[in-house]
Amino acid sequence: MPLAEAAGRVLAEPVVAAEDVPAFDRSTVDGYAVIAEDTFGAAEGAPALLEVVGTVEMGRPAGFRLTAGQAGAVPTGGSLPEGADAVVMVEHSVIPGEGLVELTRPVAPGENVVRAGEDIRRATEVLPAGRRLAPADVGVLAAVGVTEPVCFARPRVAVIPTGDEIVPPDAPVCRPGQVRDVVSVALAALISRDGGVPRVSDVVPDRREALEAAVSGVLPESELVLVLGGSSVGARDHTAAVIDRCGPPGVLFHGLALKPGKPTLFGVCGGVGKGDRAVAVFGLPGHPVSALVVYRLLVRTALRLVAGEAVPAWRDEAGADPLEATVAATLTRAVPSDQGREDYVCVRLRPSEAAPPPAGAGAGPPGSGRGAVLLAEPVFGKSGLITMLAQADGLVRIPAGRRGLEPGTEVEVILLD
């Protein structure tokens, strides 16, 4: 990949530095490069007097060397002259006359210096394979002169909308009984953002043969397949039957103790005895909110894995992902939930009515001042309402062991974006 396009891509091989960074002993301050020993014992009343034998220019080798009793002026980031092993800050210097400097503080060897290779040592691994390159990582590659990192291809993700009632978003009219396909375009946007290449199929009618043809057609050119459930009876059974026929192993789970998302289905096609290409297939609920919640909770991680990313798989004692970033808020209304099932509730965020004092006023707690400022208003609605998507700012998780949450509960909100 060209470096300018590498952010978000996954390294296919480790990056090893071909050079030392910095490539030279480098000053971290403006001051005087010295032989540290020459400054030992220096103090305000008893400065070390040294001969200034040169001035280092930025971006160039020093071009001179020090022997005992000598110093060289050096800027922050400048190269140390040969023989020098430390830098005295300019604040601790006095010029008593031309070509001389008095230093009023001692320095230890290595003080105010980054040694050649101290930041990154030549031939060491800078970033591992499986790393998804963050913007800062791209900077790290630039530092070692790697301008074409080797990355995995982006996984291709087929999105197959199904349902006799579904028409594409650009259908000229929506007749009685018909609804526009909301989920495919939203999923395609999520897949792109999360590093995949989405391809949305034409809408498949609720017939098993049609679905089988659609799934078989995309398998050879996909690393991940998402079948969007029709909401009618039997549509989900079609999906299960089709995944089983494309196995082994076929369907691995069908139904989750999760709301929304209960009818989620997962399988692998062609993983055993049909060559190397195993393709993961999800059957997602047809309701927009359900489909997007399941994407967020399950599909995104699957996508990262098929992309080759080394995904950390930590879970805390309640089964949540501690790497899922959240904001703190106070729940405004009660939220019911059944025990034995993990619930996710859409909430809308707004500032609490007690206006906060001006920024920087006080000695608050570290971190982001959690639990103080935001209210989380549950967004309720009949099953499948699309407006819930526009209103919800985030999700609140209710662990399987809880029976709902009381108003006033401090909750952690997973932001939807």
Added chain:
Amino acid sequence: MPLAEAAGRVLAEPVVAAEDVPAFDRSTVDGYAVIAEDTFGAAEGAPALLEVVGTVEMGRPAGFRLTAGQAGAVPTGGSLPEGADAVVMVEHSVIPGEGLVELTRPVAPGENVVRAGEDIRRATEVLPAGRRLAPADVGVLAAVGVTEPVCFARPRVAVIPTGDEIVPPDAPVCRPGQVRDVVSVALAALISRDGGVPRVSDVVPDRREALEAAVSGVLPESELVLVLGGSSVGARDHTAAVIDRCGPPGVLFHGLALKPGKPTLFGVCGGVGKGDRAVAVFGLPGHPVSALVVYRLLVRTALRLVAGEAVPAWRDEAGADPLEATVAATLTRAVPSDQGREDYVCVRLRPSEAAPPPAGAGAGPPGSGRGAVLLAEPVFGKSGLITMLAQADGLVRIPAGRRGLEPGTEVEVILLD
């Protein structure tokens, strides 16, 4: 914008629905469409007996109408026949003989039905101008058949690296005194991800005239300009002088009570008396960590604002952004900080050694089980070390009023990505 490319873009005008969603009265369950009144008083022992006069097919108008004493079979998502005002779930029905159904529970008018326009009413605003379209929003636009939303152009962001010591990442060799440009490519990746169009200039030497030429050159074709400071003495003064000459108003602040990021500089060029085009200009610290922290804390918001986004400006009592999503962790080592200055410390995250029990085991608190599982290890290093970027997973904020943090402190970590 075509809808498939609209995620992440900012709406330039509000989106108003041109049609009702749903376009028809729609069942939310599998069951029997009825006139609610016909079921009043129905019970297990005293079912309402109705004549079944039709079956609704998915995706089609019902094609029949109900009068008193009649019912029609309807699938989830199916269209209600004319005359019907509620649906009885199939679970509460018995078929006593062909063409008949017994309903064992009453329904109220509207029960198990989404009325035409109940989700989105024609001629109402669906999404406001200034909204940055999330993937779910794109789904909402699809729901109302808007396939070409009107969005603002992406803001153009000029990135100007400066410094006699800086060479481009693809320089064949890095000579003594030279360092590769780390910050420009990392900032360009951040700018792209955050919705801007980055353009990185050639490296500008540390001369005021050269910088003035570079800034003047990019102003006409930029909405935001980032000048990356050289680390040498005087380079920052050049930037301030140049911004002042491109004013009024010129420099608005120079120096922040922030670490890293103290030398940050901000101004506006051409805002008064030189036509309409006011261009915001940041002078960023030259050190990679400092530059990326200031981008995260200040520049990103500026970029969102010049993009036309309606950015919420909430702050809590400690001056933090409550909408900044974080993860909870326990600090492993003491972190010093000066009072009167806001500090951000790079940390690396790792799981705590007490291995968590298997997922879903218990009745944990709501939210993401904060404070239990992750350790935040401060990443210290000499000024300007690039490896800090590769090691840091996030930032911990120390409010201005605090003098450092003790080991064991529960902190909120802003994830770097």
